[in-house]
Amino acid sequence: MKKEVTVLRIGHRLVRDDRVTTHAALVSRAFGASRIYMTGIDQSVKDTVNAIDKRWGGHFEVEIIQDWKSVARAWKKSGGKIAHLTMYGINIDDTVEKLYKEQKLLVIIGAEKVPREAYELADYNIAVGNQPHSEIAALAIFLDRIFEGKQFKRDIAGGQLRIVPSEKGKQVEKI
Numbered sequence: 708m709k710k711e712v713t714v715l716r717i718g719h720r721l722v723r724d725d726r727v728t729t730h731a732a733l734v735s736r737a738f739g740a741s742r743i744y745m746t747g748i749d750q751s752v753k754d755t756v757n758a759i760d761k762r763w764g765g766h767f768e769v770e771i772i773q774d775w776k777s778v779a780r781a782w783k784k785s786g787g788k789i790a791h792l793t794m795y796g797i798n799i800d801d802t803v804e805k806l807y808k809e810q811k812l813l814v815i816i817g818a819e820k821v822p823r824e825a826y827e828l829a830d831y832n833i834a835v836g837n838q839p840h841s842e843i844a845a846l847a848i849f850l851d852r853i854f855e856g857k858q859f860k861r862d863i864a865g866g867q868l869r870i871v872p873s874e875k876g877k878q879v880e881k882i
């Protein structure tokens with residue numbers, strides 16, 4: 708069975724976070740997740756990501772939600788597990804073996820201080836090192852570990868353009 712990974716980003720500071728929020732969605736998409744739930748954003752992030760899907764392929768979903776707790780509880784009820792990324796958690800290298808076995812994962816990342824309930828609802832509180840950095844860096848490392856780097860070789864169907872990897876310059880072909 709294919710691993711199903713969805714990201715849940717809690718919080719968004721209007722204007723200040725706009726670029727980071729879009730990047731959280733783009734990294735989720737490019738690193739193998741199939742959907743991101745986001746709170747506090749407007750339609751523009753969804754439109755940007757949809758335009759990228761149309762151009763480069765895939766069916767990544769951006770869902771704007773109001774109540775992250777009910778989404779997280781429903782996820783657990785449907786048999787999924789939750790991994791919350793936090794500098795206070797257990798080092799990723801000490802949990803990765805267990806994570807490989809999970810087939811349905813919701814990955815929680817924060818934009819600012821994350822409510823206590825996220826730590827309690829999580830099956831895994833995972834640190835990508837115990838120093839503070841960024842939710843995008845933490846997410847990228849986490850997805851790369853659980854997909855073991857294979858996400859970059861997968862086929863992404865659809866789209867209008869495809870890159871022909873080249874050592875120099877840019878080569879793009881129309882599909």
Ligand code: SAM
Pocket residue numbers: 792793794795815816817818819820821833834835836837838839840841842843845
């Ligand atoms: N004090 C926060 C914490 O609990 O990790 C740092 C807030 S940081 C601005 C925003 C988000 O980045 C956090 O909610 C967390 O998801 C992620 N993050 C930052 N550093 C991390 C680390 N070392 N390991 C895992 N996630 C991290």
